[in-house]
Amino acid sequence: TVLERSLRLLHPFMPFITEEIWQKLKPEGISIMTQSWPREEAQFIDPALEENMQRVIDICTEIRNLRSQNNIKPKDTVDIGIEADNPQIEESVRTYSRYITSLAKVNTLRLVKKNAPALFSACVYGTAGGCTIQMDTGSGLDVGQERERVQAQIGEIEQHIARKDALLNNKNYVQKAPAAVVEKERQSREELLRELEKLRKITNALA
Numbered sequence: 001t002v003l004e005r006s007l008r009l010l011h012p013f014m015p016f017i018t019e020e021i022w023q024k025l026k027p028e029g030i031s032i033m034t035q036s037w038p039r040e041e042a043q044f045i046d047p048a049l050e051e052n053m054q055r056v057i058d059i060c061t062e063i064r065n066l067r068s069q070n071n072i073k074p075k076d077t078v079d080i081g082i083e084a085d086n087p088q089i090e091e092s093v094r095t096y097s098r099y100i101t102s103l104a105k106v107n108t109l110r111l112v113k114k115n116a117p118a119l120f121s122a123c124v125y126g127t128a129g130g131c132t133i134q135m136d137t138g139s140g141l142d143v144g145q146e147r148e149r150v151q152a153q154i155g156e157i158e159q160h161i162a163r164k165d166a167l168l169n170n171k172n173y174v175q176k177a178p179a180a181v182v183e184k185e186r187q188s189r190e191e192l193l194r195e196l197e198k199l200r201k202i203t204n205a206l207a
Contacts, residue, residue: 003025004022004025005038007021007022007025007032008032008035008036008037008038009037009038011032011033018032019031019032019033052092052095052096053096054129055089055092055093055096055128055129055130055131056096056099056100056103056129058128058129059082059093059100059104059128059129059131059133060099060100060103060104061128062126062127062128062129062133063078063080063100063104063106063126063133063135064104065126066124066126066133066135067104067105067135069124069149070124070135070137074105075105076105077105077106077107078104078105078106078107078135078136079106079107079108079109079110079119079120079135079136080100080104080106080108080109080110080133080134080135080136081109081110081111081112081118081119081120081123081133081134081136082109082110082111082112082131082132082133082134083111083112083113083114083116083131083132083133083134084111084114084130084131085114085130085131085194086130089129089130089131090111093111093131094111097109112132112134118134118205119134119136120134120136120137122136122137122138123135123136123137124137124146125146125150125202125205125206127195127198127199127202132198132201132202143206146206147203147206150199150202150203150206151203153199154196154199154200154203157192157195157196157199158196160192161189161192161193161196164185164188164189164192165189167185168182168185168186168189
């Protein structure tokens with residue numbers, strides 16, 4: 001059962017209480033210490049669901065960061081626009097939007113078509129989960145300060161890309177490192193380039 005497996009997982013960290021509960025479940029007196037460690041079961045693993053949930057987490061985290069940076073009180077709700085990189089991500093956001101609105105204290109969440117004008121007359125931008133996020137700030141936006149914040153992010157990403165380039169241009173590294181590791185670095189670089197492109201568009205929108 002789920003409880004039995006949870007007890008076995010918790011036992012190394014909470015030995016006494018898990019043993020006590022185990023004895024209630026298994027009155028025959030066999031100690032939990034003698035039980036095998038739970039094994040991963042492939043039929044319960046859903047990579048697509050994990051990807052979608054990670055996207056929800058990343059978007060909520062970015063919205064919370066934007067709220068904090070703009071001194072929006074935790075009890076106050078905000079209006080959000082989300083532009084997805086592709087139709088699959090857009091459908092994912094649409095499907096799980098209720099979680100985003102609940103966890104990030106969002107009043108209204110609207111999906112924005114790619115390269116469409118900003119939804120709000122004054123807004124801050126963020127990027128997460130393959131999306132560009134717009135958050136309405138009403139009349140309280142300092143455009144110059146927001147542009148500086150985005151430009152600082154651009155600088156950080158450019159530094160990350162430069163480090164990836166140096167690594168991938170190193171023939172010794174490419175030849176000696178496992179192919180999967182090298183490929184992961186290449187994919188990471190591509191993700192950074194996509195992020196950089198989004199941030200540059202945001203800077204242009206703030207001009």
